[in-house]
Amino acid sequence: MPDSPTPGRRERKKAATRQAIADAALELFLEHGFDRVSVRDVAERADVSTTTLFAHFPSKEALVFDREQDVDAALAAAVRERPAGQGVVEALRAHALESWVPIVTDPRRAGFTALVGDTPALREYGERMWMRHADTLGGVIAEELGREPDDPACAALARFVLEVPALTTGRQDPRATVETVFDLLLHGWRAQAGPADPAADDPAD
Amino acid sequence: MPDSPTPGRRERKKAATRQAIADAALELFLEHGFDRVSVRDVAERADVSTTTLFAHFPSKEALVFDREQDVDAALAAAVRERPAGQGVVEALRAHALESWVPIVTDPRRAGFTALVGDTPALREYGERMWMRHADTLGGVIAEELGREPDDPACAALARFVLEVPALTTGRQDPRATVETVFDLLLHGWRAQAGPADPAADDPAD
DNA sequence: GCAGAAACTTGAACGGTTGCAGTTTCTGCC
DNA sequence: GGCAGAAACTGCAACCGTTCAAGTTTCTGC
Numbered sequence: 298m299p300d301s302p303t304p305g306r307r308e309r310k311k312a313a314t315r316q317a318i319a320d321a322a323l324e325l326f327l328e329h330g331f332d333r334v335s336v337r338d339v340a341e342r343a344d345v346s347t348t349t350l351f352a353h354f355p356s357k358e359a360l361v362f363d364r365e366q367d368v369d370a371a372l373a374a375a376v377r378e379r380p381a382g383q384g385v386v387e388a389l390r391a392h393a394l395e396s397w398v399p400i401v402t403d404p405r406r407a408g409f410t411a412l413v414g415d416t417p418a419l420r421e422y423g424e425r426m427w428m429r430h431a432d433t434l435g436g437v438i439a440e441e442l443g444r445e446p447d448d449p450a451c452a453a454l455a456r457f458v459l460e461v462p463a464l465t466t467g468r469q470d471p472r473a474t475v476e477t478v479f480d481l482l483l484h485g486w487r488a489q490a491g492p493a494d495p496a497a498d499d500p501a502d
Numbered sequence: 503m504p505d506s507p508t509p510g511r512r513e514r515k516k517a518a519t520r521q522a523i524a525d526a527a528l529e530l531f532l533e534h535g536f537d538r539v540s541v542r543d544v545a546e547r548a549d550v551s552t553t554t555l556f557a558h559f560p561s562k563e564a565l566v567f568d569r570e571q572d573v574d575a576a577l578a579a580a581v582r583e584r585p586a587g588q589g590v591v592e593a594l595r596a597h598a599l600e601s602w603v604p605i606v607t608d609p610r611r612a613g614f615t616a617l618v619g620d621t622p623a624l625r626e627y628g629e630r631m632w633m634r635h636a637d638t639l640g641g642v643i644a645e646e647l648g649r650e651p652d653d654p655a656c657a658a659l660a661r662f663v664l665e666v667p668a669l670t671t672g673r674q675d676p677r678a679t680v681e682t683v684f685d686l687l688l689h690g691w692r693a694q695a696g697p698a699d700p701a702a703d704d705p706a707d
Numbered sequence: 708g709c710a711g712a713a714a715c716t717t718g719a720a721c722g723g724t725t726g727c728a729g730t731t732t733c734t735g736c737c
Numbered sequence: 738g739g740c741a742g743a744a745a746c747t748g749c750a751a752c753c754g755t756t757c758a759a760g761t762t763t764c765t766g767c
Contacts, residue, residue: 305733305734306732306733306734307732307733307734307743307744307745310732310733310745311744311745314745314746335721335722335723336722336723336724337722337723345746345747346746346747346748346749347723347724348724348725348726348746348747348748348749349745349746349747351723351724351725352745352746356723356724357722357723357724421630425626428629447673449669449673449678449679449682449683450682450683450686452669453665453669453682453683453686454686456665456668456669457662457665460658460661460662460665463661464654464657464658464661468652468654473654474654477654477655477658477694478654478655478658480690480693480694481655481658481659481687481690481691481693481694482686482690483690484689484690484692484693484694485685485686485687485688485689485690485691485693486686486690487689488685488686488689488690488693489682489685489686489689510764510765511763511764511765512713512714512763512764512765515714515763515764516713516714519714519715540752540753540754541753541754541755542753542754550715550716551715551716551717552754552755553715553716553717553718553755553756553757554714554715554716556754556755556756557714557715561754561755562753562754562755
């Protein structure tokens with residue numbers, strides 16, 4: 298009867314353990330600060346061994362960024378499934394405004410945002426997390442535009458877009474910053490893609 | 503004449519120790535790989551204690567990036583002392599082509615370049631090294647253009663320029679990549695600065 | 708020449724991370 | 738139903754980067 302959804306009991310328990318660890322970690326980090334809490338503290342609070350903790354998370358920093366795993370897919374989707382006639386850069390701008398800005402400005406995540414912003418190790422880890430998707434995003438962009446997978450302009454655009462979160466955090470008006478940065482990218486991109494390029498970025502204004 | 507006359511015996515010995523450590527480190531890293539050499543190995547080869555090693559270098563990765571310290575000053579100078587009529591972006595492009603590209607393509611540094619390129623920890627450290635100058639460069643750009651020190655567009659331009667090394671390493675034609683990326687930045691920048699802005703970037707050709 | 712700073716040393720420790728050997732718990736299959 | 742084996746988990750010890758404390762040697766300024 299407890300045959301709930303699809304996954305077996307084992308996977309459910311595993312997920313529960315992982316969740317317990319992540320919860321314990323966030324709780325302790327928010328209360329005492331990231332640097333003043335040891336991995337062993339987290340493991341003990343979650344009632345597991347440190348070995349088990351590292352079986353679920355690759356590093357101490359990863360304990361904090363629990364839920365951001367499908368960034369890759371979301372970015373690819375934002376580019377691939379953009380409205381007809383919309384350019385790649387505009388699709389990414391829309392995605393930034395709709396998906397990233399609300400997260401940063403969500404008051405329920407103020408504690409989390411402050412934790413990451415005030416801990417250098419976490420800031421760097423977070424930025425590197427974003428950058429790790431640069432190759433994927435660059436490849437998707439190139440594919441959409443019918444260019445070589447390692448096209449330098451596409452790689453550059455991908456990295457620049459992924460800098461946006463780093464550029465917005467800690468500013469009073471993230472939305473305006475996003476707009477400013479994407480204006481720069483949009484005009485630069487149009488110029489290099491060629492205004493008459495049919496597969497490129499201009500919605501024929 | 504900052505330091506030519508009499509460095510003093512003490513400072514000479516200190517410099518010698520530092521050099522011995524850096525040499526030992528590079529030698530061992532190139533031979534066995536960064537990850538397979540411990541800090542204690544390096545210290546022993548240089549005939550110092552690990553404590554002394556960390557008195558000279560802030561981290562294991564810093565052992566590799568021995569000589570790159572005045573990047574900040576060089577970047578600021580490239581912007582501030584650019585020829586009259588030359589735009590900020592163009593000055594940065596020239597600096598990239600003249601100062602960065604030769605370093606990457608220097609065959610004498612092939613081993614070094616391969617070491618950094620093949621070791622994720624070193625790649626990330628190197629990129630973060632560059633990014634650490636983003637605030638300085640952004641401030642200098644803003645100052646040159648008479649904007650607020652935290653102007654978002656200037657901050658973005660600074661970060662994007664500092665991505666260029668990461669974008670060029672590992673490519674067959676770094677020079678062409680630099681040109682492509684700076685084309686993108688140049689057009690985007692001109693558009694946002696306004697084509698008629700006298701303090702901006704267009705040499706009015 | 709002497710006081711004190713600076714470079715260096717030894718030794719120990721801390722915290723993140725991994726390896727290993729063993730135990731428990733679940734799952735697939737006969 | 739029961740068993741083989743995989744997978745989750747455990748405890749422990751170790752390694753590694755890094756730092757601290759306390760003491761020693763070496764140079765420098767006066």
